[in-house]
Amino acid sequence: xxxxxxxxxxxxxxxxxxxxxxxxxxxxxxxxxxxxxxxxxxxxxxxxxxxxxxxxxxxxxxxxxxxxxxxxxxxxxxxxxxxxxxxxxxxxxxxxxxxxxxxxxxxxxxxxxxxxxxxxxxxxxxxxxxxxxxxxxxxxxxxxxxxxxxxxxxxxxxxxxxxxxxxxxxxxxxxxxxxxxxxxxxxxxxxxxxxxxxxxxxxxxxxxxxxxxxxxxxxxxxxxxxxxxxxxxxxxxxxxxxxxxxxxxxxxxxxxxxxxxxxxxxxxxxxxxxxxxxxxxxxxxxxxxxxxxxxxxxxxxxxxxxxxxxxxxxxxxxxxxxxxxxxxxxxxxxxxxxxxxxxxxxxxxxxxxxxxxxxxxxxxxxxxxxxxxxxxxxxxxxxxxxxxxxxxxxxxxxxxxx
Numbered sequence: 001x002x003x004x005x006x007x008x009x010x011x012x013x014x015x016x017x018x019x020x021x022x023x024x025x026x027x028x029x030x031x032x033x034x035x036x037x038x039x040x041x042x043x044x045x046x047x048x049x050x051x052x053x054x055x056x057x058x059x060x061x062x063x064x065x066x067x068x069x070x071x072x073x074x075x076x077x078x079x080x081x082x083x084x085x086x087x088x089x090x091x092x093x094x095x096x097x098x099x100x101x102x103x104x105x106x107x108x109x110x111x112x113x114x115x116x117x118x119x120x121x122x123x124x125x126x127x128x129x130x131x132x133x134x135x136x137x138x139x140x141x142x143x144x145x146x147x148x149x150x151x152x153x154x155x156x157x158x159x160x161x162x163x164x165x166x167x168x169x170x171x172x173x174x175x176x177x178x179x180x181x182x183x184x185x186x187x188x189x190x191x192x193x194x195x196x197x198x199x200x201x202x203x204x205x206x207x208x209x210x211x212x213x214x215x216x217x218x219x220x221x222x223x224x225x226x227x228x229x230x231x232x233x234x235x236x237x238x239x240x241x242x243x244x245x246x247x248x249x250x251x252x253x254x255x256x257x258x259x260x261x262x263x264x265x266x267x268x269x270x271x272x273x274x275x276x277x278x279x280x281x282x283x284x285x286x287x288x289x290x291x292x293x294x295x296x297x298x299x300x301x302x303x304x305x306x307x308x309x310x311x312x313x314x315x316x317x318x319x320x321x322x323x324x325x326x327x328x329x330x331x332x333x334x335x336x337x338x339x340x341x342x343x344x345x346x347x348x349x350x351x352x353x354x355x356x357x358x359x360x361x362x363x364x365x366x367x368x369x370x371x372x373x374x375x376x377x378x379x380x381x382x383x384x385x386x387x388x389x390x391x392x393x394x395x396x397x398x399x400x401x402x
Contacts, residue, residue: 016098027096040070045059066154077102077130081119082095082106084119090106093106121177127158131155131159134152167203169200171248196245197252215229264361266377271286274296275298275304275326293371295368306332306359311329337359338351358372359373
């Protein structure tokens, strides 16, 4: 039940059912939600039977209504994040309701620590408001009634959601608030992320240890089934928090190094050859000037295609003198040529808009600088995720010899 930040632009669900588009943001329900809804229906149905024994089988309908209403409250919690993010002009990719609540996928980082704090606090604040509303409505319904039981459960669940999300550790909202505070005090968002991520990992360990201990103490060690269930839930929840904290840390490292990810830094030197040049001769010229890419030009010298590294590697050496470049080339299309000064997210957006193996890199005056290989960008992206410089030495290139 928190907001996450990513770099994608893909609006396809990650394995979920599209429920609607409030404020233009798609809302998906993950398959795991149905498992949780069934579990809530079964567990809460047993509690209702103790409070209202006369309902019989209808108690499961009441319990199912509570499960749906509870996740409706979770959706309102996530919409609070979304609305504020949109107000701050931060694009939101999707909201997803899943096993342990919901996630608002916000695509960009807040511009200031203050905005980060309020963006994180908006969800728990609205959950507290909803809890207060249900508390007020409880005064109008008899305690021993279906309405009274539902209102009490929704009141308590919203207060629990708010309290849990305010715990100071990533990926929870409280962790993002802690990050904002440390960011404000130090002036460094990365310092805030590191502090909040380690706080999240400490929180994960605490949940893993304390949930079964609390369950054992509350039941005096008699209800082993309940203790075992709480231990399993604690382990799952701890794993989610631990992994979420690690992911937040990796994304922060990526954001820190992303501006260094430039087309100019990753470009491969290229040789220009005309369309009538045999592959073997093109590779000879490539080796002669120690280039790593081949740009195919027309008779006027204008680039028309790029030789594909993967296709070249599949051609045996003895066939290369008789292989035309057209057989191993990809014609230049809209999006196949990019500016040398593209960097960071703008570079990634340009590559996503026109997926390919190779791209022509041009200077601002239109001259050819070289070839950008998608595999080099992937390696650089992976290095940035680990906190290292995203400009690795070029280790690939077109093979002059097998």
